Amino acid sequence: MLRQEAEELRRQIAMSKRAEKNKQSKEKEELERKAREAQEQKEQEEAALARWEAKQKGELDGDSKTTQPLVDDLETFSADFASYKAKSKKAIKGSEREAVTLSLLERFGNRLRSVIGSEESNEELCKFSPMDDWYVCC
Numbered sequence: 001m002l003r004q005e006a007e008e009l010r011r012q013i014a015m016s017k018r019a020e021k022n023k024q025s026k027e028k029e030e031l032e033r034k035a036r037e038a039q040e041q042k043e044q045e046e047a048a049l050a051r052w053e054a055k056q057k058g059e060l061d062g063d064s065k066t067t068q069p070l071v072d073d074l075e076t077f078s079a080d081f082a083s084y085k086a087k088s089k090k091a092i093k094g095s096e097r098e099a100v101t102l103s104l105l106e107r108f109g110n111r112l113r114s115v116i117g118s119e120e121s122n123e124e125l126c127k128f129s130p131m132d133d134w135y136v137c138c
Contacts, residue, residue, distance in 0.1 A: 002108075002115060009108045012101040019094050026087075 002112060005108050005111065009101075009104055012104055016098055016101045019097060023091075023094060030087075
């Protein structure tokens, strides 16, 4: 029983470590993406400012009454928004998984301490198993 709990705990810890590594790589990718988007936005703002200044000086040809949409590409905007929502949900799930792993670890530690304490009081009931070098209590 303890062996199964220990194996389950090891799997949970490994899963948490993998999740943390994935989280770090995603955070790095997110930072790179944000930097790239900030650069693109800066370039767009500079271009918009240049157009506005040209328009003010009368150098820009074309109809000044045409309105531009607030979002350039609606498909990209909705995809980015959906991606943001999915990432926020995953972050919540990751923190929940971490809390579950820690609670499993604490429960296993308490159970192990209680079994070790009972082994010390019942030394005559325990025998040594040469198969796996563990004490087996009957």
